[in-house]
Amino acid sequence: AQSVAQPEDQVNVAEGNPLTVKCTYSVSGNPYLFWYVQYPNRGLQFLLKYITGDNLVKGSYGFEAEFNKSQTSFHLKKPSALVSDSALYFCAVRESSYKLIFGSGTRLLVRP
Amino acid sequence: DAGVIQSPRHEVTEMGQEVTLRCKPISGHDYLFWYRQTMMRGLELLIYFNNNVPIDDSGMPEDRFSAKMPNASFSTLKIQPSEPRDSAVYFCASSFRTGSNQPQHFGDGTRLSIL
Numbered sequence: 001a002q003s004v005a006q007p008e009d010q011v012n013v014a015e016g017n018p019l020t021v022k023c024t025y026s027v028s029g030n031p032y033l034f035w036y037v038q039y040p041n042r043g044l045q046f047l048l049k050y051i052t053g054d055n056l057v058k059g060s061y062g063f064e065a066e067f068n069k070s071q072t073s074f075h076l077k078k079p080s081a082l083v084s085d086s087a088l089y090f091c092a093v094r095e096s097s098y099k100l101i102f103g104s105g106t107r108l109l110v111r112p
Numbered sequence: 113d114a115g116v117i118q119s120p121r122h123e124v125t126e127m128g129q130e131v132t133l134r135c136k137p138i139s140g141h142d143y144l145f146w147y148r149q150t151m152m153r154g155l156e157l158l159i160y161f162n163n164n165v166p167i168d169d170s171g172m173p174e175d176r177f178s179a180k181m182p183n184a185s186f187s188t189l190k191i192q193p194s195e196p197r198d199s200a201v202y203f204c205a206s207s208f209r210t211g212s213n214q215p216q217h218f219g220d221g222t223r224l225s226i227l
Contacts, residue, residue, distance in 0.1 A: 032213055043116070043203055043218030044155075051213050090155065098143065098167065100216065102155040 002027045002095040006103035013081045013110055021076040021106045023091030032094035033074045035065055038105075039087045047089075050074060061085070081110045114138070116219035118204050124225045130192040133222045136185055137206030145216060146179055146189050147203040155203075161187065194226045 003026045013019045025031055032051055036044040048059025055067045065076045076089060091103040117136040125131055137144050145160040159169040164181045172179070176195070181187040191198055201223050205216040 034215065036218075041220070041223075043205070043220045044216075046215035046217070049213065049215060094213065098160060098162070099157060104154050 002031075002093045002101050004033075004091045004093045004101060004103040006089075006091055006106045008106050009104075010107045010109060013108070015083050015110050015112050016080050019078050019081040019085070019108065019110070021089050021091075021108060023074045023076065023103060025072050025074060025091075025093050027093060031067075031072075031074075033065075033067065034092040034094070034100065035059065035063070035074075035076050036090045036092060036102075037061075037087050038090065044090060047076070081108075083110050083112055086110045116204055116206050116217055118202075118219035118222050120222060121220065122223045122225075124227065125194060126227050127195055128193045129226075130190065131194045131198075131224060131226075133189040133202050133204075133224070135187045135189070135204030135219060137187070137204070138208075138217055139185065141206035141208045141217070142184075143207045143209075143216075144181060144187050145205040145207075146187070147205065147218075149201045149203060149221070150199075158189070196226045199224055199226050 005024045034049045035047040038044045047063050048057050050057050050067045058064045063078050086109050088105050088107050090105050092100045095101050119134045142163050146158040149155045158171045159179045161181045179189045201221045203218050203221045205218045207214045207216045
């Protein structure tokens with residue numbers, strides 16, 4: 001079965017510094033990977049996805065993610081964090097053509 | 113553009129009562145998903161529909177839960193009778209041709225509290 005792991009419950013970073021939110025995956029076959037963000041009292045919002053092609057995927061709000069097949073990782077990155085980036089971030093893998101399996105989430109706190 | 117619309121946003125009721133959550137997907141989307149989010153279990157897929165037909169309900173916790181999609185623009189998730197352990201945030205999401213890896217679009221959820 002497909003699965004994803006987000007090893008950090010929380011990531012703290014200062015505004016203006018680069019940020020990384022980690023995700024590792026376990027799949028049989030080609031991985032289809034996603035990142036979503038959740039702000040307080042809101043639903044999840046799609047940030048980016050990796051299906052095939054370039055290992056560096058660019059998404060919304062200046063976020064990008066690096067797919068690494070040898071390390072089975074799909075880490076979310078941003079060169080310069082904003083206080084407004086503070087939110088809950090979810091990595092997800094597609095289990096079948098229709099179902100997403102979500103990680104446990106990582107809370108990002110960007111301090112001014 | 114209107115996103116996925118869920119109602120009510122908050123629901124507080126006593127155990128044993130029937131609860132109905134409602135969802136209007138994005139127009140043109142042919143897949144609809146119901147999720148439950150709790151601190152203990154994270155985000156769980158309960159059921160999903162394709163073209164109004166339930167495809168996989170293996171995530172529905174028990175017979176007290178039921179979901180319907182009478183047409184392409186409306187779905188309900190019903191709990192009868194409700195129990196305190198059903199307290200959670202319930203999300204509806206929709207997508208277009210999920211098989212082509214289109215992202216799912218989430219509503220803002222219904223926060224359900226069963227007393």
